[in-house]
Amino acid sequence: MTRSHTPWFLLIVALALAAVYLFPLYWMYVTSLKTGSEMFANPPTFWPRDPNPGIFAEVWGRRTMPTFLTNSVLIAGGVTAITVILGTGCAYVLARYRNVWIDIGLFCVLMLQVLPASVMVTPLFVGFNQVGMLNYPRTAVVLAAAAKAMPFFVVLVRATFMSVPRELEEAALVDGNSRIGAFFSIVLPLARNGILVCAILTFMTAFGEYIYSKSIIQSPSLQPASVGLSGFLGPNSTDWSSIMAYSAIYVTPILLAFVILQRRIVSGLTSGALK
Amino acid sequence: MTAQIELAGIDKHYGSFHALKDISLTIDKGSFVALVGPSGCGKSTLLRSIAGLESISAGRMSIAGREMTGVPPRHRDIAMVFQSYALYPHMTVEDNLTYSLRLHGVGKAEARKKAAEVAATTGLTQLLKRYPRQLSGGQRQRVAMGRAIIRNPKAFLFDEPLSNLDAALRVQMRKEIRALHDRLGATSVYVTHDQIEAMTMADWVVVMRDGVIEQQGRPLDLYDHPVNRFVAGFIGSPAMNFMAGRIAESGNAVVLDGGAGTLPLARHVEPGRAVLAGIRPEHLVMAGDDASFHLTIGVVESTGSATYLTSPDGAFQLVQSERTTLGPGDRVGLTIDPVRVHLFDPQTGMRL
Numbered sequence: 001m002t003r004s005h006t007p008w009f010l011l012i013v014a015l016a017l018a019a020v021y022l023f024p025l026y027w028m029y030v031t032s033l034k035t036g037s038e039m040f041a042n043p044p045t046f047w048p049r050d051p052n053p054g055i056f057a058e059v060w061g062r063r064t065m066p067t068f069l070t071n072s073v074l075i076a077g078g079v080t081a082i083t084v085i086l087g088t089g090c091a092y093v094l095a096r097y098r099n100v101w102i103d104i105g106l107f108c109v110l111m112l113q114v115l116p117a118s119v120m121v122t123p124l125f126v127g128f129n130q131v132g133m134l135n136y137p138r139t140a141v142v143l144a145a146a147a148k149a150m151p152f153f154v155v156l157v158r159a160t161f162m163s164v165p166r167e168l169e170e171a172a173l174v175d176g177n178s179r180i181g182a183f184f185s186i187v188l189p190l191a192r193n194g195i196l197v198c199a200i201l202t203f204m205t206a207f208g209e210y211i212y213s214k215s216i217i218q219s220p221s222l223q224p225a226s227v228g229l230s231g232f233l234g235p236n237s238t239d240w241s242s243i244m245a246y247s248a249i250y251v252t253p254i255l256l257a258f259v260i261l262q263r264r265i266v267s268g269l270t271s272g273a274l275k
Numbered sequence: 276m277t278a279q280i281e282l283a284g285i286d287k288h289y290g291s292f293h294a295l296k297d298i299s300l301t302i303d304k305g306s307f308v309a310l311v312g313p314s315g316c317g318k319s320t321l322l323r324s325i326a327g328l329e330s331i332s333a334g335r336m337s338i339a340g341r342e343m344t345g346v347p348p349r350h351r352d353i354a355m356v357f358q359s360y361a362l363y364p365h366m367t368v369e370d371n372l373t374y375s376l377r378l379h380g381v382g383k384a385e386a387r388k389k390a391a392e393v394a395a396t397t398g399l400t401q402l403l404k405r406y407p408r409q410l411s412g413g414q415r416q417r418v419a420m421g422r423a424i425i426r427n428p429k430a431f432l433f434d435e436p437l438s439n440l441d442a443a444l445r446v447q448m449r450k451e452i453r454a455l456h457d458r459l460g461a462t463s464v465y466v467t468h469d470q471i472e473a474m475t476m477a478d479w480v481v482v483m484r485d486g487v488i489e490q491q492g493r494p495l496d497l498y499d500h501p502v503n504r505f506v507a508g509f510i511g512s513p514a515m516n517f518m519a520g521r522i523a524e525s526g527n528a529v530v531l532d533g534g535a536g537t538l539p540l541a542r543h544v545e546p547g548r549a550v551l552a553g554i555r556p557e558h559l560v561m562a563g564d565d566a567s568f569h570l571t572i573g574v575v576e577s578t579g580s581a582t583y584l585t586s587p588d589g590a591f592q593l594v595q596s597e598r599t600t601l602g603p604g605d606r607v608g609l610t611i612d613p614v615r616v617h618l619f620d621p622q623t624g625m626r627l
Contacts, residue, residue, distance in 0.1 A: 171361035
């Protein structure tokens, strides 16, 4: 194969992989618009014969989606806020100081990343129960999910801080700034893109959080959309188009936000080069 | 002359590594001091200690008569130019220049006026609205300089500021920095590993090795009277030649080992003593029958203005200002003015 063919070949592979990954998304939207009989037609139809857009409004009202989505946004927002504020400080310290204790700390942070939520949920439930946090189940979920999101955020943002040259900070100190002042006026603006990307990823992960919410939040009025979706899946539920419509409403905003922000993030990452 | 920076018994440990060992140094107001030495000698650490970016383990320092030990950098009123320039990438040139003024509460209009003045003296007037990434290396260097001079600090600290520039620009900036220093009447401390920079720019050169000041003095004094073998080999380019030998019976000549020849001395030294004779390549003179010793030539390099001759093993070099027809394998007779022979103790390396 000559070199000029390689990019074309790779492009085809990339497109094929993208198609495989995006097909379920496409299928979700298409299925939500289909009628019951068309859904199981063989051969399957790739575009609904008789689209029914009214299903979205119907599911929106019937499944109290405004409540579920509000809870999802509250939980994801809370998780992101806690993670960004605490995680940024933590990542900065881990990036700027080098000694044995910092290495041990970093190792512990990475170990936390390894523990799966399903293992952590029982001890967390017992702990929250003892301190009375189960009376505030959404707050409890925010705390638990923030703890889960923190290691990933810290490790990534630490790498961002390490890419900001130390000399810039020192120049600010010599120029007359304090350590905290130098952090806010020099380091933070330069690390902003990295922090933003990690914050968005954290928000999206928390938006889909399921295990903690399902286990800790009992009242349907406080549950997020992910738990609400599982309410469909009873032993004899066959209302697939409603499930798909629900999923579409749940996923589309976050998808749109990602598509819009992605351009900005990618351009921000490349133009923010430091030298 | 009053002392602007005084260091007394400075020690610095990094864990078990002793980076600075009992450094005492007085820097006069208005002087240009170069700290020079091989990498890892502690010169940058010393500069960063003066800036307050490194804490010192022991000792005292004062700047402009004020005790500065343990004082954070922002209260020291010093300016520093970094090797990488350390320009703030997210700020325009103007904002980079005025950053320190804004921190010290200078009004916006006045800060801009000062930035314009500094830009005029450093040739940046056209570039005030640009970002650092849109500037060339030399322009960034000027911004870094401008940022230092804008607030009239007690001292300027330079940390190898020219090492990222190409050779021609480096020679030019060398002169500009020195001219700026003289115009501002500033006190400057300049760290470099390049002894040419130290020799050409500084009034006072401090040679460091392994965290110790080996010698300090005026540039030409260091060149003429190096106190030990290290300083002798470090100052001067090309480096000094060293030859082992023994003092002759008469006490006023060195008999070189291996029957290479005899070097005359201008003074009397204890006969029979083993010595290391140091000869600068530019002090050797071609001679005929009265040659002190002979050298076989390995490599001939001509630059037009000078000819560099190197022995086949690369250990011995001489510089001639005349052009030569000599080629590899030829033998030349050499002689030297006796006052220009340096003698060192082979064991301690100290000057005799």
